[in-house]
Amino acid sequence: MTSPGTAAVPDRARVVVVGGGVIGASVAYHLAHLGMPDVVLLERDRLTSGTTWHAAGLMATFGSTSQTSTELRMYTRDLYARLEAETGQATGLKQVGLIELAVEPGRLEEYRRVAAFNRLCGVEVHEISPAEVARLFPLARTDDVLAGFYIPGDGRVNPVDVTMALAKGARTHGARIVEGVPVTGFLQRRGAVTGVRTAQGDVEAEFVVNCAGMWARQLGELAGVSIPLQAAEHYYLLTEPIEGVDGGWPVLEDPANYGYYREEGGGLMLGLFEPACAPWNVGGVPDGFSFGELPPDWDRMTPYLERSISRVPVVASVGIKKFFCGPESFTPDLLPIVGEAPELKNYFVAAGLNSIGILTGGGIGRVVAQWIAEGRPDIDVTGMNIDRLHRYQANPEYRATRTVESLGLVYATHYPGRPMRTARGAKVSPVHHRLVAQRAYFRDVSGWEGADWYAPEGAEPEAGELSWGRPDWFGNWAAEHDAARTGVILMDMAFMAKFDVRGRDAGQVLERISAGHVNDKPGRITYTQWLNSAGTLEADLTVTKLDEDRFWVVASDTAHRHAETWMRRHIGDAHAFVTDVTSGYAQINIQGPRSRELLASVTSADVSNEAFPFRTAAEIDIGFARVLCIRITYLGELGYELYIPAEQAVHVYDRLVDAGSAVGLRHAGLKALGSLRMEKGYRDYGHDIDNTDTVLEAGLGFAVALDKPGGFIGRDAVLAQKERGPLRRRLVQMRITDPGPLMFHAEVVRRDGKPAGYIRSASYGFTLGGAVGLAMLDADEPIDQAYLDASEWTVQIGAAVYPAVASLRPMYDPGNKRIRI
Numbered sequence: 001m002t003s004p005g006t007a008a009v010p011d012r013a014r015v016v017v018v019g020g021g022v023i024g025a026s027v028a029y030h031l032a033h034l035g036m037p038d039v040v041l042l043e044r045d046r047l048t049s050g051t052t053w054h055a056a057g058l059m060a061t062f063g064s065t066s067q068t069s070t071e072l073r074m075y076t077r078d079l080y081a082r083l084e085a086e087t088g089q090a091t092g093l094k095q096v097g098l099i100e101l102a103v104e105p106g107r108l109e110e111y112r113r114v115a116a117f118n119r120l121c122g123v124e125v126h127e128i129s130p131a132e133v134a135r136l137f138p139l140a141r142t143d144d145v146l147a148g149f150y151i152p153g154d155g156r157v158n159p160v161d162v163t164m165a166l167a168k169g170a171r172t173h174g175a176r177i178v179e180g181v182p183v184t185g186f187l188q189r190r191g192a193v194t195g196v197r198t199a200q201g202d203v204e205a206e207f208v209v210n211c212a213g214m215w216a217r218q219l220g221e222l223a224g225v226s227i228p229l230q231a232a233e234h235y236y237l238l239t240e241p242i243e244g245v246d247g248g249w250p251v252l253e254d255p256a257n258y259g260y261y262r263e264e265g266g267g268l269m270l271g272l273f274e275p276a277c278a279p280w281n282v283g284g285v286p287d288g289f290s291f292g293e294l295p296p297d298w299d300r301m302t303p304y305l306e307r308s309i310s311r312v313p314v315v316a317s318v319g320i321k322k323f324f325c326g327p328e329s330f331t332p333d334l335l336p337i338v339g340e341a342p343e344l345k346n347y348f349v350a351a352g353l354n355s356i357g358i359l360t361g362g363g364i365g366r367v368v369a370q371w372i373a374e375g376r377p378d379i380d381v382t383g384m385n386i387d388r389l390h391r392y393q394a395n396p397e398y399r400a401t402r403t404v405e406s407l408g409l410v411y412a413t414h415y416p417g418r419p420m421r422t423a424r425g426a427k428v429s430p431v432h433h434r435l436v437a438q439r440a441y442f443r444d445v446s447g448w449e450g451a452d453w454y455a456p457e458g459a460e461p462e463a464g465e466l467s468w469g470r471p472d473w474f475g476n477w478a479a480e481h482d483a484a485r486t487g488v489i490l491m492d493m494a495f496m497a498k499f500d501v502r503g504r505d506a507g508q509v510l511e512r513i514s515a516g517h518v519n520d521k522p523g524r525i526t527y528t529q530w531l532n533s534a535g536t537l538e539a540d541l542t543v544t545k546l547d548e549d550r551f552w553v554v555a556s557d558t559a560h561r562h563a564e565t566w567m568r569r570h571i572g573d574a575h576a577f578v579t580d581v582t583s584g585y586a587q588i589n590i591q592g593p594r595s596r597e598l599l600a601s602v603t604s605a606d607v608s609n610e611a612f613p614f615r616t617a618a619e620i621d622i623g624f625a626r627v628l629c630i631r632i633t634y635l636g637e638l639g640y641e642l643y644i645p646a647e648q649a650v651h652v653y654d655r656l657v658d659a660g661s662a663v664g665l666r667h668a669g670l671k672a673l674g675s676l677r678m679e680k681g682y683r684d685y686g687h688d689i690d691n692t693d694t695v696l697e698a699g700l701g702f703a704v705a706l707d708k709p710g711g712f713i714g715r716d717a718v719l720a721q722k723e724r725g726p727l728r729r730r731l732v733q734m735r736i737t738d739p740g741p742l743m744f745h746a747e748v749v750r751r752d753g754k755p756a757g758y759i760r761s762a763s764y765g766f767t768l769g770g771a772v773g774l775a776m777l778d779a780d781e782p783i784d785q786a787y788l789d790a791s792e793w794t795v796q797i798g799a800a801v802y803p804a805v806a807s808l809r810p811m812y813d814p815g816n817k818r819i820r821i
């Protein structure tokens with residue numbers, strides 16, 4: 001191993017990168033290549049001494065239905081392929097190919113969907129026969145194989161060599177890499193990081209990037225930054241040389257049997273992803289753990305080893321050179337933790353790589369460097385942004401409980417709606433127990449127990465087998481959907497993020513960050529977007545003006561901390577104060593054409609259309625409670641959102657349910673919310689719109705008040721895009737004309753047979769009569785309804801292709817008549 005050498009610790013830097021694993025080296029490399037001056041990487045021990053040194057080095061571009069993840073993988077592979085020529089340091093990249101095995105129908109369906117999506121992204125994937133698998137990897141048993149998915153450009157790399165090449169490339173472009181210097185603390189001033197502490201002295205810095213791998217959480221704590229990752233045991237076995245094994249064979253992955261296989265030293269490496277794993281050192285990773293390994297737990301691992309050996313049976317009869325166990329970091333949702341900490345400005349994190357740090361490391365380094373250099377990321381980061389996570393998730397008990405499940409998810413079949421099973425019950429709605437009594441089936445909604453759907457009386461809320469087809473409870477879901485369209489439903493939405501924003505300048509601050517006109521007259525709700533100066537979306541939410549100096553801001557659960565941080569960071573010295581009141585208020589929505597009848601029966605307030613029109617917000621009485629009632633809808637019907645002090649939530653709920661029997665009130669869950677809002681084309685930030693979309697491309701231009709006095713952040717960018725002429729990139733609603741199939745996410749959309757985009761999120765449109773979703777389409781010509789109507793649209797679902805129709809206006813109630821009745 002070559003060391004990039006040491007240097008003295010400077011007392012000042014532009015950026016300090018903490019940690020010299022593959023991620024830190026990649027961040028430093030990319031910062032230096034962007035021309036960022038004074039980049040310093042501080043490594044506690046030696047480069048790669050944490051987790052990187054013992055990684056198996058698998059390189060896979062195949063496998064994800066996230067555009068971001070697939071792009072990160074492709075970029076990483078291409079970077080590693082050119083690093084040697086650039087730096088003179090070999091990376092050990094061998095593009096010997098990779099085969100993913102499908103041995104069950106569910107997995108075959110998943111891989112066909114993934115293959116179609118990955119091809120759209122530019123990955124070369126071939127579905128191959130069992131005989132072809134046997135030809136490419138002759139030691140594999142293939143009698144039960146349904147198909148293989150072969151990616152010729154994938155393969156393996158040497159993680160240490162890659163890190164050294166990145167470090168060398170960073171140094172060549174001016175970065176300093178200093179080994180043997182642990183960071184022991186952080187400097188901060190007025191909510192921003194200003195440097196790091198080391199035994200060799202402080203280093204002042206404008207930005208700090210925590211790339212400390214499994215130490216990142218405890219290091220983050222020193223700055224008050226919560227990074228909920230947890231180290232866990234991770235295994236591979238190395239055999240003695242085996243006759244006939246060839247270094248040119250592709251890597252083979254058999255997730256159904258928990259194993260991957262590749263040549264190593266003339267024998268095989270057999271790596272494992274067991275379904276239930278073992279967290280390591282929940283209390284904290286020892287400071288001096290370098291080039292370390294853990295004693296393998298043979299008893300725990302033997303059943304999984306036996307399963308994985310059954311795929312390559314020769315392993316059972318050859319000597320075992322080593323059963324290696326090393327720690328790797330896992331996160332609560334198996335997605336990396338990347339971005340600027342909500343707690344501390346200019347403090348970036350790139351950690352929690354969930355066993356794919358090598359194969360995504362190049363891309364992660366690129367996006368973090370670009371984010372720092374330009375102030376915002378150039379790819380969709382909503383899924384990996386550190387601010388999606390919550391501080392309680394760093395609790396020892398949470399980490400110990402959730403991590404057991406995380407590692408195993410890597411090799412699980414990724415059925416739609418697969419629930420997280422561990423660390424449940426962390427947050428419940430004030431009316432939770434009433435919903436239990438109504439037979440709600442709950443799923444984890446950012447840690448909340450969210451009612452997904454309800455079982456009918458006499459039945460248990462059991463989800464049944466996961467599948468790609470219609471679930472057992474499809475009929476219940478349909479009935480809830482129908483009740484919202486024809487009667488009235490009650491929906492618990494306690495998980496929504498709620499903020500009370502007050503102060504003399506509160507209206508001015510919110511008006512400046514909102515693209516809509518939110519500081520209008522009191523008692524009015526406004527649906528709006530928050531944009532950055534490039535005109536792309538930072539948040540999609542509602543702002544209600546309650547009084548001249550008091551506002552009520554509501555965002556979705558996943559946008560909770562992003563919206564809060566965005567608000568706080570734009571207040572500056574203004575007289576405005578944000579209080580997170582999420583826990584203080586329940587939110588119960590009553591929606592549907594009979595919702596007014598229901599509301600009128602429980603309040604003395606006049607809720608007639610004349611007295612209480614669409615977008616009205618007022619405090620009303622319900623029984624003994626005072627309730628903030630807002631007439632608005634996220635599912636396309638007449639409806640009301642009720643914000644109730646938590647301690648009166650049960651009382652109000654009971655009043656609604658009692659009165660509801662007279663109007664046929666039905667409980668409805670989040671599945672119905674999904675299908676109802678999708679028919680109406682209502683957007684969901686982080687699912688179908690993200691930080692790379694402009695407000696116009698997202699189809700939300702109607703919510704922008706371009707001419708409001710004083711303007712708003714992003715206005716110039718919106719104007720500039722308007723001036724450039726008709727849009728060639730637009731979010732479009734798509735519906736499959738065949739009522740049979742279901743869509744979920746990532747299905748490929750074709751126009752006249754040619755790829756045009758993919759479904760970002762989808763549901764089943766019970767009223768429209770088929771699967772419906774939203775797709776961002778790119779075209780060479782302006783996209784308008786005439787263009788959509790003149791084209792022939794299809795959507796590929798697994799191996800099948802279905803005709804579809806496309807629309808810019810909502811397919812359900814395009815004239816918004818139903819919400820204004």
Ligand SMILES: Cc1cc2nc3c(=O)[nH]c(=O)nc-3n(C[C@H](O)[C@H](O)[C@H](O)COP(=O)(O)OP(=O)(O)OC[C@H]3O[C@@H](n4cnc5c(N)ncnc54)[C@H](O)[C@@H]3O)c2cc1C
Pocket residue numbers: 018019020021022023024042043044045046047048049050051052053054055056057058059181182183184211212213214215219234235236325326327328350351352353354355356357358359360
């Ligand atoms: C058995 C095994 C097999 C794997 N196989 C693969 C694979 O095939 N493909 C793949 O993509 N990934 C694989 N991984 C995952 C991969 O190894 C990790 O995701 C990756 O190495 C993480 O890199 P990192 O830079 O985040 O962490 P690390 O490599 O741990 O780097 C963090 C660095 O921070 C330093 N540090 C910590 N605290 C401080 C401090 N206070 N001050 C200064 N420096 C500090 C540490 O010394 C360390 O060098 C595997 C992991 C394991 C365990």
